[in-house]
Amino acid sequence: xxADKRHPIxxxxxxxxxxxxxxxxxxxxxxxxxxxxxxxxxxxxxxxGAERIAEIAWILxxxxxxxxxxxxxxxxxxxxxxxxxxxxxxxxxxxxxxGLIFPVVTLSALLIYTLDAAGVMTAPAEGxxxxxxxxxxxxxxxxxxLDEDGNVAFVSANEVRxxxxxxxxxxxxxxxxxxxxxVPNLAGKIDMIPGRxxxxxxxxxxxxxxxxxxxxxxxxxxxxxxxxxxxxxxxxFARWFEHQSGPAREPQTPFITRGRDLFLxxxxxxxxTVRGTPAAGRIxxxxxxxxxxxxxxAGILDNHIGTLEAWIANSQRIKPENRMPSFDVFEGEDLRxxxxxxxxxx
Amino acid sequence: xxxxxxILAVLIALFGAGAFTLAWSGIYNVAASTGHLAVTRWFLExxxxxxxxxxxxGIEVPPLDDPSLFYRGLGHYQxxxxxxxxxxxxxxxxxxxxxxxxxPYLANTIEHWSAAELFWIVKHGIKYAxxxxxxxxxxxxxxxxxxxxxxxxxxxxxxxxRRVSESxxxxxxxxxxxxxxxxxxxxxxxxxxLVACARCHGLRGAGGGEGGFPRLAGQSFEYLQxxxxxxxxxxxxxGIMQPVAAELSEAERRNIAEYYAGIEDAPYPxxxxxxxxETLQQGAALVANGAPExxxxxxxxxxxxxAAVAPDPVYPSxxxxxxxxxxxxxxxxxxxxxxxxxxxxxxxxxxxxxTDEQIRAVSLYYASLRPGEAxxxxxxxxxxxxxxxxxxxxDRN
Numbered sequence: 001x002x003a004d005k006r007h008p009i010x011x012x013x014x015x016x017x018x019x020x021x022x023x024x025x026x027x028x029x030x031x032x033x034x035x036x037x038x039x040x041x042x043x044x045x046x047x048x049g050a051e052r053i054a055e056i057a058w059i060l061x062x063x064x065x066x067x068x069x070x071x072x073x074x075x076x077x078x079x080x081x082x083x084x085x086x087x088x089x090x091x092x093x094x095x096x097x098x099g100l101i102f103p104v105v106t107l108s109a110l111l112i113y114t115l116d117a118a119g120v121m122t123a124p125a126e127g128x129x130x131x132x133x134x135x136x137x138x139x140x141x142x143x144x145x146l147d148e149d150g151n152v153a154f155v156s157a158n159e160v161r162x163x164x165x166x167x168x169x170x171x172x173x174x175x176x177x178x179x180x181x182x183v184p185n186l187a188g189k190i191d192m193i194p195g196r197x198x199x200x201x202x203x204x205x206x207x208x209x210x211x212x213x214x215x216x217x218x219x220x221x222x223x224x225x226x227x228x229x230x231x232x233x234x235x236x237f238a239r240w241f242e243h244q245s246g247p248a249r250e251p252q253t254p255f256i257t258r259g260r261d262l263f264l265x266x267x268x269x270x271x272x273t274v275r276g277t278p279a280a281g282r283i284x285x286x287x288x289x290x291x292x293x294x295x296x297x298a299g300i301l302d303n304h305i306g307t308l309e310a311w312i313a314n315s316q317r318i319k320p321e322n323r324m325p326s327f328d329v330f331e332g333e334d335l336r337x338x339x340x341x342x343x344x345x346x
Numbered sequence: 347x348x349x350x351x352x353i354l355a356v357l358i359a360l361f362g363a364g365a366f367t368l369a370w371s372g373i374y375n376v377a378a379s380t381g382h383l384a385v386t387r388w389f390l391e392x393x394x395x396x397x398x399x400x401x402x403x404g405i406e407v408p409p410l411d412d413p414s415l416f417y418r419g420l421g422h423y424q425x426x427x428x429x430x431x432x433x434x435x436x437x438x439x440x441x442x443x444x445x446x447x448x449x450p451y452l453a454n455t456i457e458h459w460s461a462a463e464l465f466w467i468v469k470h471g472i473k474y475a476x477x478x479x480x481x482x483x484x485x486x487x488x489x490x491x492x493x494x495x496x497x498x499x500x501x502x503x504x505x506x507x508r509r510v511s512e513s514x515x516x517x518x519x520x521x522x523x524x525x526x527x528x529x530x531x532x533x534x535x536x537x538x539x540l541v542a543c544a545r546c547h548g549l550r551g552a553g554g555g556e557g558g559f560p561r562l563a564g565q566s567f568e569y570l571q572x573x574x575x576x577x578x579x580x581x582x583x584x585g586i587m588q589p590v591a592a593e594l595s596e597a598e599r600r601n602i603a604e605y606y607a608g609i610e611d612a613p614y615p616x617x618x619x620x621x622x623x624e625t626l627q628q629g630a631a632l633v634a635n636g637a638p639e640x641x642x643x644x645x646x647x648x649x650x651x652x653a654a655v656a657p658d659p660v661y662p663s664x665x666x667x668x669x670x671x672x673x674x675x676x677x678x679x680x681x682x683x684x685x686x687x688x689x690x691x692x693x694x695x696x697x698x699x700x701t702d703e704q705i706r707a708v709s710l711y712y713a714s715l716r717p718g719e720a721x722x723x724x725x726x727x728x729x730x731x732x733x734x735x736x737x738x739x740x741d742r743n
Contacts, residue, residue, distance in 0.1 A: 270643030278654035
């Protein structure tokens with residue numbers, strides 16, 4: 001039995017030649033990699049920690065590709081080598097060297113290298129970091145901003161704003177089950193574990209909006225537990241921080257006043273806080289400046305009057321089993337007034 | 347063998363054809379006036395009794411000694427059952443006595459049945475006998491209330507029956523016949539339909555029946571109308587309230603809601619005796635602050651007392667409401683049986699989170715409140731989120 005006669009496909013039999021699987025793999029890899037570009041992408045890092053992760057990813061990807069090709073080449077050679085020519089593949093030296101010493105050395109080196117990178121990400125930030133606390137809830141994110149003295153300056157939700165060029169330390173925890181804080185372009189994953197506070201440090205280098213996603217399955221709506229990180233210039237951030245620390249805007253028009261009154265009389269304040277009003281609930285997101293956020297419902301809907309109406313009247317259809325009941329009880333105009341009020345809370 | 351089978355099949359076919367011919371010809375007399383042959387009556391009763399006994403196997407009887415159950419059963423019995431089955435000291439309706447089979451006078455026959463069998467009969471009704479099934483099949487609690495009353499029926503003298511049916515709401519609280527006549531006159535156009543409501547809820551909406559009947563006085567027109575409409579269309583299931591509400595026209599329901607919403611001087615029952623202070627304190631804390639870690643918002647925001655912002659009038663006030671009623675509603679929500687439309691869906695998400703202990707505490711606390719009175723246990727002001735401690739321990743800050 002001769003190996004060279006037994007090869008399953010020869011070039012003459014394969015209509016597209018040998019190149020098509022190679023070309024298809026390259027196209028697929030390219031498409032997959034272009035999917036890694038954007039606002040939720042580990043391969044376009046925007047912070048030192050995320051850069052290290054991307055670097056590790058590339059080293060692993062290229063290293064694994066080289067090793068894979070080498071092993072495949074040896075396998076192919078073993079199949080097609082003339083009898084008596086491939087004996088060196090079975091030699092003790094290659095088995096011990098390639099099968100034992102090489103993996104031990106490579107994996108040990110990788111371990112040291114990745115532990116070093118992880119140390120960088122969890123090390124306390126140098127200088128004067130912005131400190132925030134992120135608390136996972138089923139299924140949204142509570143975000144507290146601390147002032148210079150470590151007291152809570154204000155509370156927001158489903159959005160993290162950070163200044164460019166300044167380190168940020170996020171103390172992450174959970175109010176219920178295990179969640180995981182992950183903003184691929186910037187930081188994480190870091191698990192939010194009941195009874196524990198984990199720290200993660202990152203520093204946005206360029207302004208931009210990035211998407212974060214819960215990365216630990218946490219229940220029916222895990223996929224709809226996202227948030228946005230907005231990185232902006234320090235002056236802009238300082239103005240934003242000061243504004244967010246203040247109370248909610250007073251209604252400016254009769255229609256919005258009607259919305260505020262309905263918001264309060266319908267009991268929304270039992271779960272939501274709007275600073276400057278009697279609404280002081282602590283169950284759902286703080287809505288004091290909800291109109292200023294990029295998204296609502298934990299990163300799943302754009303933020304405007306239409307989506308706000310949809311969410312109020314239909315939250316259980318949009319995100320079944322979340323804690324917010326559908327308030328399918330308002331006349332159209334009333335619903336619009338409440339949504340207009342929330343939209344006005346810039 | 348084959349031959350026997352063929353003969354058998356032919357006989358069966360002949361029998362079927364004969365029965366069909368009999369029915370088709372109209373010779374068989376379906377008149378109720380002629381009654382059944384003795385043997386037919388025996389056979390039908392034999393079949394019925396065994397069917398009930400078999401189907402009632404495995405039904406677990408809950409405790410039936412709560413007086414609110416007895417009164418709820420009594421209230422329904424007077425309107426829903428007595429017209430056919432009679433009541434102690436009351437003349438029986440000659441029309442229903444001409445039914446076939448005639449509805450039995452229950453005081454004489456009830457002791458032949460166990461509680462589980464009575465439950466099965468009241469819930470499912472009896473085919474071909476004119477006994478209807480319970481309107482709201484999911485409301486076993488109501489059916490048990492009727493059973494709780496039925497079990498006491500045989501021992502009741504006419505005198506006692508009259509006493510309990512009057513003391514439950516109407517007469518004890520409303521006083522003299524003259525006073526009753528005056529209230530009915532005040533009710534004006536609602537007066538006629540008011541009689542059915544007042545049987546349980548009283549002419550002044552004070553409720554009663556040891557908590558079997560909720561207070562209606564003090565509720566808003568919006569809430570009462572919404573409740574009546576929900577019963578009338580069946581979105582809030584109740585074998586007791588649905589028939590009453592559905593019988594009224596929309597205008598009558600509106601009048602009744604207006605009438606009860608306008609009453610301000612309905613008397614209150616004595617406050618519930620609560621042995622342990624902790625229960626009331628727990629209730630007060632839940633009402634004022636909710637249980638945020640459980641996802642339970644503060645009751646006060648929508649149900650009083652003295653919410654920071656006047657709540658939408660469609661939310662019921664719970665101040666001074668009977669504890670038995672509040673607890674029953676919360677349990678119905680928790681088991682997904684409350685119904686009542688979109689507003690009810692809101693409450694369902696909250697009630698689902700409550701424990702038995704919390705339901706008891708919050709119900710007793712509300713029942714112990716009276717309008718205008720300072721809440722018993724000083725409720726902390728609604729905690730501001732900013733007061734909450736930072737999650738990072740001090741030594742790390």
